[in-house]
Amino acid sequence: MTDKTKITLTVNGTGHAIDVAPRKTLADALREDCGLTGTHLGCEHGVCGACTITVDGAPVRSCLMFAVQAEGADIRTVEGLANGPDLSxxxxxxxxxxxxxxxxxxxxxxxxxxxxxxxxxxxxxxxxxxxxxxxxxxxxxxxxxxxxxxxxxxxxxxxxxxxx
Ligand code: FES
Ligand code: FES
The missing domain is CATH 1.10.150.120 ([2Fe-2S]-binding domain)
Structure with missing residues (x-):
């Protein structure tokens, strides 16, 4: 069993304090620990781009990044594009x-x-x-x-x- 680490992910301006295994991907942490299932998973090895989000403004394949690597970064997902009922x-x-x-x-x-x-x-x-x-x-x-x-x-x- 792998020990978990406490981290805080800042997603669409909101902090999410979560416990994750060091090898958990950012994509899985967003979906399973932050409840943000708008980020989709296809190939899970960096080919399809379905899991693309932005980290500090840059597009990133979130299946290729560990959640612990994203602590302190400005993470944006599809859930953050609309302004309430108003689409971007x-x-x-x-x-x-x-x-x-x-x-x-x-x-x-x-x-x-x-x-x-x-x-x-x-x-x-x-x-x-x-x-x-x-x-x-x-x-x-x-x-x-x-x-x-x-x-x-x-x-x-x-x-x-x-x-x-
Ligand atoms: S799930 Fe295909 S690139 Fe991440
Ligand atoms: S894979 Fe169906 S809309 Fe792109």
Whole structure:
């Protein structure tokens, strides 16, 4: 049996004091210990991107990070995108562009785009498309996701409000 460690994860601005085994992934801790099941798990070894969140603003595959490594960081998950009942512009663009079908990959794409646009607001359309190829979607064929992401990029270029 592995001894557990007490840590506090700050997720979407809220502290979660939890006990975790040192080898527990951040993805599992978010889902099982923080009750935030919006972060999905697919491959669990860094390939599919379904588990993407942001850590200190950067997109991270949470299945590849231990929970103990994230203590003290600003962790953001899909649950933090909306403002109460109001969806973020990026979420709204996903709906309007029909950028999801089953929705399994969607939290990962949203957080990948959110982190990318915040880190690299001057990214080109082509660079954004290249980054989107790092996450897997088995339903949409990507065109609608790319359209939604480019609308979010255009929104970020033309407003001071956050796109995500
Ligand atoms: S579940 Fe993390 S990359 Fe697939
Ligand atoms: S919407 Fe089904 S996997 Fe992407």
């Amino acid at each position: 512009p990026l979420q709204q663009f996903f709906i309007e562009e029909h950028a999801l079908q089953c929705g399994f990959c969607t939290p990962g794409f949203l957080m990948l785009i959110d982190g990318t646009l915040k880190q690299s607001p001057d990214i080109t359309d082509d660079e954004l498309t290249e980054i989107l190829s790092s996450n897997l979607c088995r339903c949409t064929g990507y065109r609608n996701i790319i359209r939604a992401a480019r609308r979010a990029l255009d929104h970020a270029r033309t407003t001071t409000e956050p796109a995500a």
